[in-house]
Amino acid sequence: MTRANKVWDAEKASSSDLRQVRSACKAMPAANRQFADGLASSSWPSEAQESISLLVDEVRGDQLAWKELxxxxxxxxxFNPMNPLKEDTKTPDLVRAHLGLPAxxxxEESE
Known part of the structure; x- marks a missing residue:
């Protein structure tokens, strides 16, 4: 997941883009919640359940950050949000490994 500050760091946006940032992030709280709920309500192999639960917690942890953005x-x-987006973790790769999927x-490299 690309973090919002990397957009500014790459000098691809400025303060005049805040309206577009708000607009681009408007649907994210609901989409993020729907994604987490879908993960939580699905059936998973027992060996993947713990990593799925961890991923659900991480996704839900960004709810306030997306709303704030x-x-x-x-x-x-x-740049100094009260609820910053969480840093990327290895949890998605852990889930993929437990499901027998490639990282x-x-x-991305093979496409």
Missing amino acids: SEVSSEGKF AEDI
Whole structure:
């Protein structure tokens, strides 16, 4: 997942883009919640259940961050949010491994 500050760091956006940032993030809280709920309500092999639960917790942990980004009113609040997005973890790769799937980076490299 690309973090929002990397957009500014790459000088591909500025404070004049805050309206577009809000617009782009507007649907994310609901989409994020739907994704977490879908993961939580699905049946998984027992060997993957613990890593799935961890992934669900991580996804739900970003709910407030997405809401805040969808309402950000200043560049300062964008760079110093009260609820920052969590850093990427290895949990998705752990889930994929438990399900017998290749790591995402292996798929991207082969395409």
